[in-house]
Amino acid sequence: MPREKKYNEEEVIEKAMALFWKNGYRNTSLRMLSKEMGINQFSINASFGNKQKLFLESLKLYRSKLQKLINALKNASNGIESIKDFFYQFAEFANQNNSKNGCLMVNTMSEFGLDVDKKVGIIISNYEEQLRTLFKHNLELNSIKDNQTIERHTNYLVLALSGLALATKIQNEITINDYIETTFQHF
Amino acid sequence: MPREKKYNEEEVIEKAMALFWKNGYRNTSLRMLSKEMGINQFSINASFGNKQKLFLESLKLYRSKLQKLINALKNASNGIESIKDFFYQFAEFANQNNSKNGCLMVNTMSEFGLDVDKKVGIIISNYEEQLRTLFKHNLELNSIKDNQTIERHTNYLVLALSGLALATKIQNEITINDYIETTFQHF
DNA sequence: TACAAAACTAATCAAATGATTAGAAACAAA
DNA sequence: TTTGTTTCTAATCATTTGATTAGTTTTGTA
Numbered sequence: 001m002p003r004e005k006k007y008n009e010e011e012v013i014e015k016a017m018a019l020f021w022k023n024g025y026r027n028t029s030l031r032m033l034s035k036e037m038g039i040n041q042f043s044i045n046a047s048f049g050n051k052q053k054l055f056l057e058s059l060k061l062y063r064s065k066l067q068k069l070i071n072a073l074k075n076a077s078n079g080i081e082s083i084k085d086f087f088y089q090f091a092e093f094a095n096q097n098n099s100k101n102g103c104l105m106v107n108t109m110s111e112f113g114l115d116v117d118k119k120v121g122i123i124i125s126n127y128e129e130q131l132r133t134l135f136k137h138n139l140e141l142n143s144i145k146d147n148q149t150i151e152r153h154t155n156y157l158v159l160a161l162s163g164l165a166l167a168t169k170i171q172n173e174i175t176i177n178d179y180i181e182t183t184f185q186h187f
Numbered sequence: 188m189p190r191e192k193k194y195n196e197e198e199v200i201e202k203a204m205a206l207f208w209k210n211g212y213r214n215t216s217l218r219m220l221s222k223e224m225g226i227n228q229f230s231i232n233a234s235f236g237n238k239q240k241l242f243l244e245s246l247k248l249y250r251s252k253l254q255k256l257i258n259a260l261k262n263a264s265n266g267i268e269s270i271k272d273f274f275y276q277f278a279e280f281a282n283q284n285n286s287k288n289g290c291l292m293v294n295t296m297s298e299f300g301l302d303v304d305k306k307v308g309i310i311i312s313n314y315e316e317q318l319r320t321l322f323k324h325n326l327e328l329n330s331i332k333d334n335q336t337i338e339r340h341t342n343y344l345v346l347a348l349s350g351l352a353l354a355t356k357i358q359n360e361i362t363i364n365d366y367i368e369t370t371f372q373h374f
Numbered sequence: 375t376a377c378a379a380a381a382c383t384a385a386t387c388a389a390a391t392g393a394t395t396a397g398a399a400a401c402a403a404a
Numbered sequence: 405t406t407t408g409t410t411t412c413t414a415a416t417c418a419t420t421t422g423a424t425t426a427g428t429t430t431t432g433t434a
Contacts, residue, residue: 026213030392100301110297113356114287155362156369163350169300175342182343186373
């Protein structure tokens with residue numbers, strides 16, 4: 001066993017994710033990544049292949065962070081109130097340290113639309129599907145709505161969440177809170 | 188008076204706008220613009236100065252197109268129903284010819300966040316302010332809500348509209364309609 | 375027809391980008 | 405110590421980018 005890597009791949013990918021989150025895919029260059037990650041371009045290639053693959057790993061890491069919020073929703077049983085709590089936690093997550101970075105998933109959707117890379121697209125749709133299932137489940141918990149209404153409300157909540165993510169990039173906290181409160185006043 | 192321009196500036200800026208709308212600012216190169224507009228890079232510079240200024244003119248043109256929808260809302264007097272009509276027209280506008288391009292304003296907000304060019308930012312905030320005023324006015328028309336509630340609902344509708352713009356880039360028509368219907372069921 | 379002013383074409387510039395190369399440095403095993 | 409494998413550094417590659425240049429063409433006026 002010869003020379004060991006100076007860096008920890010988990011650690012450097014955390015920095016890559018932060019940069020992609022802040023700037024988007026196309027506006028993050030390998031030189032910026034190299035500087036931020038503290039390793040040179042060759043090492044990025046050696047560890048991750050290329051920029052696209054590095055982004056994919058960054059998105060996976062981001063997803064795993066989001067998963068913690070989602071798990072809280074999974075274990076909740078308060079119906080619509082649990083979903084509302086999730087919205088507030090999500091808003092805080094999307095604007096941690098007043099970063100105004102929004103959500104990396106939603107940012108990526110917005111940057112690429114339907115022309116997104118296939119593997120990236122799968123991660124995003126898996127995430128959306130998981131959200132949809134959890135929202136639906138919680139909507140069924142404490143209501144007597146018919147299936148069609150539940151389906152409609154589920155669709156609504158999924159879009160409302162991505163709208164919230166977008167909003168955190170530019171709006172102030174009051175507007176954000178107004179938005180969440182009004183969203184859940186309907187139920 | 189010597190040679191006349193071969194092209195009409197109004198016409199070529201329409202094509203530039205379409206390209207920026209589809210691809211965003213950074214992912215639209217001057218060569219793509221040159222090809223689409225049918226004039227070479229030098230002529231783009233001669234007519235508009237540089238890429239940034241061309242984008243600004245494109246955004247102004249986009250804004251003037253949106254203004255037609257807004258004027259319909261201005262002349263309406265049906266309160267919340269008028270706002271709902273506006274949402275449907277906006278959704279159709281953002282997805283005309285099944286383009287999935289969303290809204291150029293919202294796309295720009297998402298691409299640049301708060302780091303947006305100053306002049307571009309002014310156009311966007313003017314637009315948002317106009318929306319806010321019209322929403323507020325229509326909310327006051329047919330309701331007995333207190334001022335605080337109207338303010339909150341106004342904030343809600345502004346964010347709901349940008350969320351709708353984002354959604355049209357990726358979601359199908361059913362989900363979009365569910366979203367609009369549920370949004371206005373609250374009132 | 376000759377001239378002048380503006381618009382045109384095509385080529386080119388410097389800078390930035392993603393990716394790769396050549397060679398030096400590190401280090402466990404023999 | 406020597407060897408072989410791997411990581412590291414720094415330089416470089418070909419493209420693409422926004423912008424500009426040099427020189428040609430067009431066209432109204434004198």
